[in-house]
Amino acid sequence: MxxxxxxxxxxxxxxxxxxxxxxxxxxxxxxxxxxxxxxxxxxxxxxxxxxxxxxxxxxPVLTKKSVVVMAGDHGVCEEGVSAFPSEVTPQMVLNFLNGGAAVNVLARQAGADVQCVDIGVAVELTHERLLARNIRRGTANMAKGPAMSREEAVRSVLTGAEIAAELVRQGTQLFVTGEMGIGNTTPSAAILSVLSGRPPAETAGRGTGITDEKLLHKIQVLEQAIQINRPRADDPIDVLAKVGGLEIGGLAGLILGAAAQGRPVVIDGFISSAAAFIATAVNPAVLPYLIASHVSQESGHRLLLQELGLSPMLEMDMRLGEGTGGVLSLHLVDAACRIxxxxxxxxxxxxxxxxx
Incomplete structure (x- = not known):
């Protein structure tokens, strides 16, 4: 592989x-x-x-909707790019599984199921509702070398596609992308920089709410990661392996797999859109299947949507991730169908x- x-x-x-x-x-x-x-x-x-x-x-009648929350950890957190520690990732995964996170609340309101996938969490998790698909226990620090091997990047994409096919067999008619991974705005910004040619000063945002000083540091970390790894803009799998996250690869695969199954995909925020950017670079035919839910407060998200040529339905000043903006927009999908x-x-x- x-x-x-x-x-x-x-x-x-x-x-x-x-x-x-x-x-x-x-x-x-x-x-x-x-x-x-x-x-x-x-x-x-x-x-x-x-x-x-x-x-x-x-x-169309789209009654069975699945929010797929991909979870993974990031070695680049060692560089102090997030306001939260990595331990929050597994803690939040358990919160999703127990139904207590914002995405669970909004999904219940919208009549959608939440599926949570461990594709790269740094610690072992067990729960009866967890989709355990761990490829490695968190990525390596991309500021010092590749985040993962090419094989792991390919596996993350194929895992996402397999989950899409599995859920379609179970009746899913529409997908919403969600994610959890402390530090994951950093690889997302790196993906946007590499695939669009924009400098990290344009693509980096505050993520979970970092200070001005930390933002400057985050930009330097991004510049260093791109310089050290030299990801190839013409090969999205190489970009994913060098600077990506396992949950980003998983979502890219989910998007590709859902489209291959003829299912629409509602894209959430910055990280989900970075995954969509990878997916469209792998196969541009996926683009007409994508629905942009909202534009988040993360500064690079608007740029990402412009790169994808997608027009968001909502502007709610949200920056939570998890799939929250995607689920909120399901009411508009339902409205279009009911009209x-x-x-x-x-x-x-x-x-x-x-x-x-």
Missing amino acids: GDWSLEQVREHIGTIRPLDTAAAQAAAAYLDRLTKPPGSLGKLEALAIQLAGITGEMK MQEMATFESAGVSGGAT
Whole structure:
């Protein structure tokens, strides 16, 4: 597995089909027959058309939604880039599993399941609801060398894709990306810098709320990591191995795997978007399957969404991660579906002035 090429990774995950243009066009035409001025529901209409294209159904019903929270630790925390210690990662994983985190609360409200995956937590965890897929006990310090081997990076992506396929077999119709990993805004900023060519001074943010002094230090750590590792911008697996995180690789694989299974993916915040950037670099065909939930307060997130060409639905000044922004936006996904299913047409309502 260590020498896998991008092409081999793509082949293993499977073909990502183009969207169903006939279903998308049918949805667009139907929207114009509903009792409203054409296009007046804005992004809800664009979302309804996108969901029709993904599912192949003009009026999609997406009842089973899964939030997949990938958890991993980061050796770069040794450099003091986070306001919280690494011990918080496993503590929060148990909080997710016991239903007490913000993402659990918001997922219950939105009628979504939360699946928590240990893909790279530094300590051993056991829980009946944990998806135990640990590849290594935390990454190495990317400021001193590669975060992981190429083989581990490939395994993280393939693990994510396998989980997507597994959940689809269990009935999942839509995915939301979530993550937990103290220090993970640092590898995310590094991924954005390498794949976009932007300097770390532009891509680094405050993460969990670090001071001005710590932010300058974080930028220096990023510059050092990129200089030492020389990740290749034309090889996203190399970038992931050199500066990434296991949960970022897992989410990239989940995104690719969900798209290969024909399922839409709601992307959460900065870390999830960095994973989406890796996924689109592996296979650009994944892009039409992505739905941007919100733009977070992390400064690099807006840049990442611009790089991906995605327009976020919400701007809530959030910066928690976990999948919280993604789950919050599920109400808008439901709204787009319900507009298609429940709203009257000009003909059925006997209203004059509809499109002819």
